[in-house]
Amino acid sequence: MGESREDYYRLLRKVIEFRPQITIDDGCDLVSEIHKSHPELVSSIIGGCEETTTGVIRLRAMERDNALRYPIVAVNEAKTKHLMDNVKGTGQSTIDGILRATNVLIAGKNFVVCGYGDCGKGVAARVKGMDANVIVTEVDPFRALQAAMDGFRVLPMAEAARVGDIFVTVTGNKNVIRVEHMSLMKDGAMLCNSGHFDAEIDMASLGRYPSRRIRPFVDEYAVEGRRLYILGEGRLVNLVAAEGHPSAIMSMSFCNQALACEYLVMNKGLLKPGVHVLPHDVDKDVAMLQLESMGIRIDRLTGEQEKYLSSWEEGT
Numbered sequence: 664m665g666e667s668r669e670d671y672y673r674l675l676r677k678v679i680e681f682r683p684q685i686t687i688d689d690g691c692d693l694v695s696e697i698h699k700s701h702p703e704l705v706s707s708i709i710g711g712c713e714e715t716t717t718g719v720i721r722l723r724a725m726e727r728d729n730a731l732r733y734p735i736v737a738v739n740e741a742k743t744k745h746l747m748d749n750v751k752g753t754g755q756s757t758i759d760g761i762l763r764a765t766n767v768l769i770a771g772k773n774f775v776v777c778g779y780g781d782c783g784k785g786v787a788a789r790v791k792g793m794d795a796n797v798i799v800t801e802v803d804p805f806r807a808l809q810a811a812m813d814g815f816r817v818l819p820m821a822e823a824a825r826v827g828d829i830f831v832t833v834t835g836n837k838n839v840i841r842v843e844h845m846s847l848m849k850d851g852a853m854l855c856n857s858g859h860f861d862a863e864i865d866m867a868s869l870g871r872y873p874s875r876r877i878r879p880f881v882d883e884y885a886v887e888g889r890r891l892y893i894l895g896e897g898r899l900v901n902l903v904a905a906e907g908h909p910s911a912i913m914s915m916s917f918c919n920q921a922l923a924c925e926y927l928v929m930n931k932g933l934l935k936p937g938v939h940v941l942p943h944d945v946d947k948d949v950a951m952l953q954l955e956s957m958g959i960r961i962d963r964l965t966g967e968q969e970k971y972l973s974s975w976e977e978g979t
């Protein structure tokens with residue numbers, strides 16, 4: 664905690680001084696800084712890779728506006744990344760962060776998960792297993808339906824705000840929890856973010872209210888007669904108050920990053936500027952390597968089965 668956005672951008676500028684040929688980014692900050700402030704570097708860059716959902720969303724926006732000037736592999740889209748890192752990694756480490764910061768009992772609490780994407784699914788499944796009453800807020804009807812069919816209560820934020828004891832944002836969006844929601848919350852409600860940067864809880868508006876640090880990573884805010892507890896200054900609680908994802912998760916993400924760099928080098932000059940997916944075979948290799956490291960073997964299709972699955976004449 665304590666590192667400001669300015670510190671972060673100072674670090675980015677240091678990275679840029681190395682005149683990277685491949686950019687490895689987590690949130691598209693490096694790529695957007697290069698495009699905005701150092702376009703002279705673009706011609707020497709072979710390509711880049713992007714680690715997380717928010718970064719991919721921004722890159723697709725750049726691509727749509729014809730602003731993206733070199734190819735980027737969306738490592739986040741690899742199955743061995745988002746189905747493991749976002750679901751299992753964020754799922755577990757978010758709870759780890761909350762527990763380390765507060766030692767709160769999860770059982771019996773109304774636990775609000777804002778956003779039912781990969782990260783939200785991971786968090787919701789874990790707190791359900793810890794006997795919380797899980798409530799999901801969403802803006803996407805398919806995701807909301809999925810949450811309801813997975814057995815969770817789905818509510819708009821204004822209603823969830825009144826009943827929640829613990830809130831976690833994992834949307835990649837900004838100001839998902841605003842003062843208008845906070846002023847409806849129960850005295851003693853706990854709020855944290857495990858989505859993007861410090862953007863998901865409206866910390867700027869909250870800053871107008873009196874606050875005091877009551878223990879490491881926990882700030883108490885007095886908001887309209889109620890005490891609200893913000894964990895980790897609204898930054899990613901799993902990184903601030905815990906250790907992020909276990910290495911078994913990160914090894915898969917980094918394996919994808921390394922293989923994406925190799926793919927970019929092998930295809931130098933052949934990939935158009937834009938967002939590219941990591942080839943399926945590379946993703947599959949990472950899955951096989953991970954299984955191997957876990958001592959797990961799987962079956963292979965027989966020749967007869969392969970033929971059957973690729974045929975339109977047989978079995979109909």
Ligand SMILES: NC(=O)c1ccc[n+]([C@@H]2O[C@H](COP(=O)([O-])OP(=O)(O)OC[C@H]3O[C@@H](n4cnc5c(N)ncnc54)[C@H](O)[C@@H]3O)[C@@H](O)[C@H]2O)c1
Pocket residue numbers: 715716717718745748749753777778779780781782783800801802803806833834835836839857858859899901907908
């Ligand atoms: N803490 C970590 O270590 C970690 C790890 C991986 C990803 N992330 C970040 O977590 C965020 C979510 O990632 P994801 O892969 O789950 O994304 P996702 O796109 O799969 O899911 C996000 C969900 O949030 C919903 N949403 C958007 N705005 C909302 C709003 N105002 N209210 C309620 N729901 C809303 C979307 O409809 C979507 O279903 C991203 O910012 C990603 O970069 C964090």
